[in-house]
Every structure is written in structure tokens, then in C-alpha cells.
Amino acid sequence: MTAPVLAVRDLATHFFARAGTVKAVDGVSFDLAAGEILGLVGESGSGKSMTGYSLLGLIDPPGRIVAGSIKLAGQELVGLPQAELRALRGRRMAMVFQDPMTTLNPVLSIAEQIRLAIAAHERVSPAAARARAADVLGRVGIPDAARRLDAFPHQFSGGMRQRVAIAIALLHRPDLIVADEPTTALDVSIQAQIIVEVRALVRDLGTALIWISHDLATVSALAGRIMVMYAGRIVEHGPIGAVLRAPQHPYTQGLLGSLPSRAVPGQDLVQIPGLPPSLAALPAGCAFRPRCERAAPECAAAPDQATSGSRGWRCHRPLGAGAA
Amino acid sequence: MSASGESGTAVSVTGASKQFAPLVALGDRIAAALGGSVERRSVRAVDDVSLEIARGETLGLVGESGCGKSTLGRLVAGILPPSAGTIRICGEPVMSQGRRPRKLTTRVQTIFQDPYASLDPRMRIGTIVAEGPVHHGLVASADAAAYAARWLAKVGLDPDAVPRYPHQFSGGQRQRIAIARALAMQPEVLVCDEPVASLDVSIQAQVLNLLLQLRRELKLTMLFISHHLGVVRHVSDRVAIMYLGRIVEIGPAETVYARPQHPYTQALLASVPQLVLDGDAPGSFRPIAGELPSPLSPPPGCHFHQRCPVALPRCSIESPQLRDAGPGQAAACHLVASR
Secondary structure, eight states: OOOOSEEEEEEEEEEEETTEEEEEEEEEEEEEOTTOEEEEEOOTTSSHHHHHHHHTTOOOTTEEEEEEEEEETTEEOTTOOHHHHHHHBTTTEEEEOSOHHHHSOTTSOHHHHHHHHHHTTSOOOHHHHHHHHHHHHHHTTOTTGGGGTTOOGGGSOHHHHHHHHHHHHHTTOOSEEEEESTTTTSOHHHHHHHHHHHHHHHHHHOOEEEEEESOHHHHHHHOSEEEEEETTEEEEEEEHHHHHHSOOSHHHHHHHHTOGGGSOTTSOOOOOOSOOOOTTSOOSSOTTGGGOTTOOGGGGSOOOOEEETTEEEOOSSOOOTTOO | OOTGGGSSEEEEEEEEEEEEOOOOOHHHHHHHHTTOOOOOOOEEEEEEEEEEEETTOEEEEEOOTTSSHHHHHHHHTTSSOOSEEEEEETTEESBOOSSSOOBOOSSEEEEOSOTTTSSOTTSOHHHHHHHHHHHTTSSOGGGHHHHHHHHHHHTTOOGGGTTSOGGGSOHHHHHHHHHHHHHTTOOSEEEEESTTTTSOHHHHHHHHHHHHHHHHHHTOEEEEEESOHHHHHHHOSEEEEEETTEEEEEEEHHHHHHSOOSHHHHHHHHTSOOOOOSSSSOOOOOOOSSOOOOTTSOOSSSTTTTTOTTOOGGGGTSOOOOEEOSTTOEEOOHHHHTO
């Protein structure tokens, strides 16, 4: 295994709201190698998007990265001035957002948006920019790309718009792409097309990809490794097959059990009781404790990370059987 | 209750179509009156659909966005009048005829996708739940609060929710309130339009379990609309697959998922990534080629022929009718008949 492209250590992003401090990301550590796809899974409010935003330095006040380190190809990003972050964003690291309707500028043609994205980081002639735009659009599966360069976003379908957003993210061949729920807004058949294309692109370009999603099935089709987040912490991580086959954290097991596609039709689903906790008032100890049927007195203390081979979990009472 | 209401059919949709046309501008109307030709582009969101749902049965309605599944749901729920065809609930028409159609029955109620938009933020929960029943005389206004509390308890909420407002509840709890509001009307038929799509996975399971339990308890008939094939399979007795306004396949859920007959159903089922638990290989799935055509100008013949891997020349000319394709199963494909 090569040196990691991305090394995150004890990252903590907090929001200082009037109602109290919201610990959106609370001590997250992981490594990511070139060409690797990491699935980051969790429910809304688990901190998965905020982890992605923190990596790109996109946290706005009242939020702030309060601790930890993010190293992109050895360079420390935490504490970097905005101007230097801007020089990195789009070039060394890029983001694809959930909603392709709002990420593209409605009044600029596709060619112009791509030209601006190139010109942000290098000098380029209009003709060369056009050629590159056509090339990159072709790569993400837009048919007849050269002819559609002068189209505007509203003339594209949702799936095509998301392809344009992915094309823009790929323009400078970044080391890292963070994709935040990129196919959630798309139809099933279009989602499958994009997953297949992204998988091939990552393989060809050697970009490291973090795929943030709430959908375990999509992540399992794409990622090699998975991290499950709950209440700002990574509660379980490891190779995707191993984690899904034999989850160690009761929360991961609960997520798997609540999938209708894995249950006998018509029978009650295994449900996780209760609601995700408010990040402004987390229970002491393990944050999942109030919803966990395995909870015991020792869970009142926050569990440390346990590791076994390439897997890890934060639980005093892991499920055990079948653990690697 | 009428005689036909006692029969085994709770919902019957016969030849229902729904067209949406843009308002014609004044200039165009004048031009038309003077004999000019004015193009009117209309969307046939639902195109000659017929189906029946037996009492106590759940029919799942699946399709991609823009296929008309929600519009069909709204026709069944009496929210929109059909452009053609009839819809009956327990033998009685859902809406009146004429220029200003009105909903005639309270026997069908709806649960919508977004519980943030479907509950009036300025109304107290008790009023939200009891407004309909009080208006329709199912309960006296003096008993409204107690009645609301009873239904809230049935959906797993604390009765002290009655004086509170929607913003004080989470998405999952709001969807429970929406379910209580629909059921407080004591309907026979429940139209569920993507009822769990906006909820987190763990909350989805809670709400699905609740719907299944209430269905058993109240012997509800359901039209369950979703784009999520897994969810539909889980709750449905039968499923109907829609594509650009038409039903392309219908049949028992188990059979349709195991032996899909229409090429679109086959492609749709194959395009969903499956959760794989054996080996570290990623899940197998195969995307459908091409994009959904615009509903404004659907392709002639079979709407699916351009994306269909097995299309014949006649598929682009002649639109196929639903034909028997196994016990209780029917598919609208020319190839099914020749099998």
C-alpha cells in the first residue's frame, strides 16, 4: 500500500450556536490511498457531510475546525489561510454536491462554466478550454459532448447535470474528490449509470474518492471501504464486505436490519428504536446507548476505538461472532 | 354502504387518463378564434390506466420520476379529476363530474411524501388530526381533542402532542402525525405517496412497521407509491410498474420480482445495486441504457422501445396492450405474446 493521499487525525468541527456547542464532527481519524473509494455512511445529522466540508475547508461560522489535522499528500490543511485553500480547492481536491440543480450556474453555458473552472487555476486559451470541456464531458458519459457545450444547465436532465458537476470536479485531476450524496436526487436507473462511470473514472485517474451516502446498497456497489458515522463519531470502519457481513457495532447491525430489501416481505423490519440524539445535547458515554439493546452499565463511559486487522469499532459490547 | 361496496373490490380504475396542458395565452386564444393554428403541448401524465385493488390488498406502484405514479395516486385519492375514465372507491365515484369536480367520498385518504410540507405549521397537532373528522361529522367538536389523542396514541405518539405544533416534531414523528390525520377519517383506502422517502433509514423502518401494523389492525386497502423497489416489495401484495404514464407490468409482487416479463421491469430490477454480503466484490447491477424520454413527446409505439435491448420494428409503431403473462401477471410487451 502506498502512502495515503489523505490522512485525517482527530478532526473535530464544532458549531458554536446560541443554544450551545454542536459537536458535528467529534474526533474523526482515517487514511485514504490513491484510487481508493471510501463510503461514508450515516443518517442525517450524523456529521458525515460536515466531515466532507471540513476536509475542503468549507466550514462557515459559527462553525470551526477546533482540533485535529488534515494532511493532503503530506500538506497540512487545518489552519491554512483561505487564499491558499482556494488555490487547492478545485485543483487538488474537489467536491460534488447532492443537488445538481443548484450547483451549476443557471445563466452560464456549460462550456463557460467549465472554462471558468479551468481558468481559476491555470491560464488557458478559449479554444483549448473548449476542447478540454468536450473531452471531460465525454469522459463522464455525456453523449455528443462537443455539440452540447453551448447548452445551459436547464436544458440538461438531473442525471446529465450531475455528470457535468462530476466533470468539473475531475477537470484538474485532483488527488481527492468528496461526493456528498451525489446520486440521492437521481432516479434508480440514472444512479446505476453514474456509479458505473464513477467507478471506472476513479480506476483510470487514480483519484481518491469519499462517497457520502445514507444508502448502504449504493455504497456497497462502489466503495472498497466503509465508515459508519453516528453522532459525529466513526463508530465502525473496515473493508465493506467484512463490515456488512459481520457488523461489530450494534448501530451498523441496526442499519442493515432496517433495510426492507433484506427482510421477509410483509414481516416487521428490525427497527432501531428512538431518534438520533441532538448533537447539542449528546448523551454521556456512547452516544448510541439510549437506542441500543445491548447497552450495559459500562457504556456510560465513551468507548475507545478497538482495532482488529483492517477493521475498527467503538463499542464496549461488540457483536463479536465472525469478527476478523 | 351500497351493495357494490360490499364486493371484493376497493379501488377500481377504468381507462383513466390525466393530461396537463399549459394555460393558453390570450394572444393564442385570439389567434385560435380567428382560425389560426395554435400548438398546444400537453403532458399525458397518466395514459389509459385500468386496475383494481381488492379489499385489504396493497398494490405497490413503482416507477421513475415523471412516470405518472403520483398523478395516478392523486386521481385515486380524489385530489385531481381524471381527464378521461372513471375511478371508483368501494363502487362509488371518487369525484363528481362537471366543470368543477368535487371529491365525493371520505373513504380514501392520502399520506404525502414530505411531512414538512403536508402539515400546516400554524395549526396545532390536535386540530390537524381532528379537523376532517369534525367537519364530516365523524366526531363532535367537543370530543375532538380526545379523538385526536386516541389516533395519536395509535401511531405511537404521546397524547400530550395535541396542543403542540408541527415544528416541535422530527420528520419521523411528523409522518406519524400525517398517518394519524389520514386514519382519523376512518378510510377504507389509503394512498401512500412515497411515505418514507424523506426519512432516514432507521426511521423508515419504524414508519414502515407502523403502516404494516395499522394495515393489519384496520384491514386497510393501500395504494403504495414509491420509486424504491425494496420498500415496495416489502409492503405489497401486488405491484404495478409504470413507465411514461402507462402500466407496463402488473402482478403478484413475488412473481414480478422473481420473473419480470416486461423488458423495462427486468432492466429496472437489474439496475438496482444489491447489498452483497459474500466476498469483497462490489454488488452486481446493470444500468439501463439511455435516459427517460421527455413526457412532452413520448416515443411512438411502446414508450420503452428506444431503450429496450430486445425491441422489434413493430415496437416503434404499435403500442402494446397489457396481456396475460402468467398467473395474475400481465405485461404490455409485444414479445410477451409471442413467447
